[in-house]
Amino acid sequence: MSQRFIVTKEHHRFTEFADAVRRGHTIGLCFGSAGVGKTLSARRYAHYEKAHDLLTYWGPRSDNDAKIYAALNQSRTVLYTPSVLTTPRTLKDELTQAITRTNMCIEQHLVPPGTATPEAWGWRHGRNYVELIIVDEAERLRPAALELLRDRYDRDDIALILIGMPGLEKQFSHYPQFYSRVGFAHQYRPLGQDELLFVLERHWRSLGKTLDPDDFTDAQAIAAIARITRGNFRLLERLFPQIQRVLKINELDTITNDVIEAAQSTLVIGVT
Template identity: 75%
Template sequence: MRERFIVTKEHRRFTEFADSVRRGRTIGLCYGPAGVGKTVSARRYAHWEQAHELLTDWGPRGDDDAKIYAALAKNRTALYTPGVLTTPRLLREDLDRIITRTSICIQQHVEVPGRIPLDRWGTRRTTNYVQLVIVDESERLSPTALELLRDRYDRDQIALILIGMPGLQKQFTHYPQFYSRVGFAHQYRPLSTDELLFVLQRHWRSLGKTLNPDDFTDAQTIAAISRITRGNFRLLERLFPQIERVLKINELQTITNDVVEAAASTLVIGTT
């Protein structure tokens, strides 16, 4: 079962940032520590959870695909993650494929049946409906690959967002031709105290419990989770299945500081 998406303030800020880049047809840089939610927000914005399977396993269409076409048409965005060994040539081929397939899906939604645009020779006109390409894990791109992206941006005027770790914005200062085209830079931060509390309340409810910050036991537990995760969204999502497991194994009803510590001891927790 697909987990419910939690809309945090950082996700809303990312959405506003992506909208600005897309509408301005410019280049944006998004950077932040690993696990804070950059990729999750990008996939949500591009509706990639719905569309990934269809765009990857390209084949015959079904009636249910109309929902995917409509989702892709909302933000007209394609998401791409280069592999560790992606070459500039492979990057160009992958981008061509993902942009073309995404555009075809959007076209199915926006064009009126029976009114298909034709060129002067009477054949179906090819229109690019993709307005934004988001490239995740952009540190993997070589200087030549970056130059390829810049050239594509100049030629096609498709907005571009590059996502990466802190320092990404400084990395691109070494490529003045590319950096001069950057219109927005967005720092994706860990969860604030208020956001952490909001997310924890959702997790408590999913376990059939109520979180009360004024209760001493709950306050201790919140403090322990905050100290362990430091607002890292991915680590928080990994911690709660272990908390649930500790509760079941020990037949406990209350999430306490000790339960959290026991759950955290089963995880590999690096620097967040």
């Protein structure tokens, strides 16, 4: 994703939740409506933006990879998203590969090649550095896949977070062996009014403008965006490129209620 990450109160709450799960070596459930920012926060926490290409394609190394090794050492986290048709065997193989590659990167940071004897390389002797697995789109998991994750949690003492839509906690309550190990549940909420204003100020600034809530035109624009998005972060991020487009096409300088309505008309706005 190329969009600039905006640190919100909900992201801070997610970070505190993930830290607690990781420290407690327990299982956590994170649920919230589509588009509120759950996946973005998980990717940020796991430094996935930096590490995605290296962990996915596993190609030749470069000097810049040292920053990725350091980031993975800091997070000690693997982010995994199962596909719709992921089987338990596929999950096992893909998760093992992700953990193995992450361990190798962390070890590259802790013991760079040529700085120690082979005996100092902990991972090659079975040491695991990964402390947390985050599984996004967890509703896709079948009962056998849940059992596999529970077994890995029990055997390897790696904390686990499952992310999904509201109702996730009720879905997993039907699996007592898994649910009895859940230590934390976290609801990821839409942006509140103060947070929405903070994010809008950033967007106004990116367009070279200043947002003034006391100005009648700006106040109308804020109200229109709040009504359209209902604090949904994804809808907000989709709306602003269209606002910029409407301004440019019509050679306008001010973001008005009419501009926002025109931008909205180009989008398919689902239920938030």
